[in-house]
Amino acid sequence: MYLELDGQGPRYAQLIRALKAAILDGRYAAGARLPPSRTLARELDLSRNTVLAAYEQLQAEGFLLGRVGSGSFVANVGSRAPRRSGGGALVAPLSAFARRALANTDGRHLAAPAQRELRYNLQYGVPLTNPLLAGAWRREIARAAERAAPGYPDAQGLAALREQVCDYLGRRRGVPAAAADVLIVNGTQQAFSLAARVLLEAGDQVALEDPHYRGARQVFVARGAHVRGCRVDGEGLVPQALPAGARLAVVTPSHQFPTGALLPLARRVELLAWSAREHTWLIEDDYDGEFRYGGRPLAALKSLDRAGRVIYIGSFSKALFPALRLGYMVLPPALRDAFVAAKWLEDRGSNTLEQAALARFMTDGGFERHLRRAALALRARRAAMLDGLARHARGALEVVDSNAGMHLTAWLAHANHGQCEQLVAHARSKGLGLYTITPYCLRPPARPALVLGYAGLPPADIEAALRLLGRCLRETGLLQ
Numbered sequence: 129m130y131l132e133l134d135g136q137g138p139r140y141a142q143l144i145r146a147l148k149a150a151i152l153d154g155r156y157a158a159g160a161r162l163p164p165s166r167t168l169a170r171e172l173d174l175s176r177n178t179v180l181a182a183y184e185q186l187q188a189e190g191f192l193l194g195r196v197g198s199g200s201f202v203a204n205v206g207s208r209a210p211r212r213s214g215g216g217a218l219v220a221p222l223s224a225f226a227r228r229a230l231a232n233t234d235g236r237h238l239a240a241p242a243q244r245e246l247r248y249n250l251q252y253g254v255p256l257t258n259p260l261l262a263g264a265w266r267r268e269i270a271r272a273a274e275r276a277a278p279g280y281p282d283a284q285g286l287a288a289l290r291e292q293v294c295d296y297l298g299r300r301r302g303v304p305a306a307a308a309d310v311l312i313v314n315g316t317q318q319a320f321s322l323a324a325r326v327l328l329e330a331g332d333q334v335a336l337e338d339p340h341y342r343g344a345r346q347v348f349v350a351r352g353a354h355v356r357g358c359r360v361d362g363e364g365l366v367p368q369a370l371p372a373g374a375r376l377a378v379v380t381p382s383h384q385f386p387t388g389a390l391l392p393l394a395r396r397v398e399l400l401a402w403s404a405r406e407h408t409w410l411i412e413d414d415y416d417g418e419f420r421y422g423g424r425p426l427a428a429l430k431s432l433d434r435a436g437r438v439i440y441i442g443s444f445s446k447a448l449f450p451a452l453r454l455g456y457m458v459l460p461p462a463l464r465d466a467f468v469a470a471k472w473l474e475d476r477g478s479n480t481l482e483q484a485a486l487a488r489f490m491t492d493g494g495f496e497r498h499l500r501r502a503a504l505a506l507r508a509r510r511a512a513m514l515d516g517l518a519r520h521a522r523g524a525l526e527v528v529d530s531n532a533g534m535h536l537t538a539w540l541a542h543a544n545h546g547q548c549e550q551l552v553a554h555a556r557s558k559g560l561g562l563y564t565i566t567p568y569c570l571r572p573p574a575r576p577a578l579v580l581g582y583a584g585l586p587p588a589d590i591e592a593a594l595r596l597l598g599r600c601l602r603e604t605g606l607l608q
């Protein structure tokens with residue numbers, strides 16, 4: 129392998145540049161295996177840790193794929209040189225952003241996964257369906273269609289909706305917000321994307337909890353940021369693991385995603401002190417704060433933010449349904465105008481019809497009624513899952529006790545990552561969709577875990593799914 133380092137800056141950054149150039153120029157083809165870190169370190173006279181750090185970063189950015197126990201492979205990122213497609217037409221060179229977006233190995237943008245043949249799908253993100261909500265929503269949309277102003281909307285969001293969001297946040301999340309500080313966005317995903325445009329230059333560092341929500345990582349990586357993983361333990365983010373020099377950090381203090389931990393007050397205070405000291409913006413992703421099943425609710429981190437460094441994000445994807453694509457940001461005054469300007473450039477504002485329907489749904493009490501019904505249904509599904517895990521998987525899975533949201537994380541007590549993958553494949557062959565924690569991690573965790581979504585199945589199906597899980601655990605030798 130011939131690689132030339134350019135001698136500029138830290139050695140690991142030189143190695144990242146050299147490897148990226150080789151991949152983008154097509155010198156290392158998709159699927160090619162990179163040399164073991166020890167070998168490359170010897171060849172280039174680098175420390176092994178330098179090579180490991182470079183491989184890890186390239187993996188996070190989607191240039192490399194790691195397979196447990198079998199090394200690092202070049203991902204399919206396209207090449208910088210114009211080339212002929214199968215049909216003979218000239219393919220234009222793509223931007224660095226587009227190449228990184230294409231290198232995203234998640235693949236959800238390409239095709240619906242083959243979930244249809246699954247009898248039971250325990251996938252996180254499958255929503256709760258509620259026929260009563262569908263009826264109420266249809267009426268609100270019809271009404272909004274008759275009354276909503278047909279011109280371009282206010283790019284910041286409909287004033288009536290922003291006011292409702294403030295009222296809701298004050299009552300339910302302890303966040304004091306004025307309508308002037310709220311920006312309505314097309315889901316959390318657009319909030320991340322705007323944050324990347326407004327706050328980051330390529331090469332800036334972004335701190336993420338590890339594990340974390342991959343939707344956030346994918347956006348920041350595609351924008352050319354260097355993502356740094358911060359350790360998470362049973363109480364959530366470990367403040368001592370926060371790096372120096374990050375421009376931005378994304379945190380889930382109310383319900384660590386995906387482990388479920390609730391960040392204690394002392395750690396929240398440390399986190400805020402770190403962000404003020406380091407001049408780092410904090411994005412608080414409060415994605416499922418509306419569903420709690422007991423335990424003491426803690427107000428959002430934003431409620432403690434005296435320095436004006438917390439950007440709060442909420443979404444209607446969990447509270448209502450993800451197809452709605454509506455969410456909101458509460459912005460520190462120093463950032464408000466820049467975010468609204470970016471939103472205006474991006475799409476001229478979110479869909480008026482749906483904003484108007486939602487504002488009215490919130491004003492007339494339909495939203496709160498829906499939340500109460502949804503919380504009851506989710507509580508029953510969560511109980512069925514905890515009960516089923518205790519009955520059918522005790523001894524094989526250690527469930528993290530998490531009192532909120534729509535999923536649970538369960539660590540495999542006596543299995544390695546390979547055995548966990550075997551379990552997932554075996555379960556799939558029996559019609560059961562299981563999903564590991566690995567795609568949410570920058571570094572593979574010491575032990576494998578499953579992220580178990582329960583919103584999409586009624587309690588009886590959850591019981592049947594977990595009975596099947598118990599059978600799969602026994603058939604793969606993970607349960608006696």
Ligand SMILES: Cc1ncc(COP(=O)(O)O)c(C=O)c1O
Pocket residue numbers: 253314315316317318341343380385413415443444445450454455
């Ligand atoms: C951690 C986390 N943040 C945010 C979201 C919501 O994203 P969006 O509003 O883009 O649907 C989800 C949804 O699955 C999530 O798991």
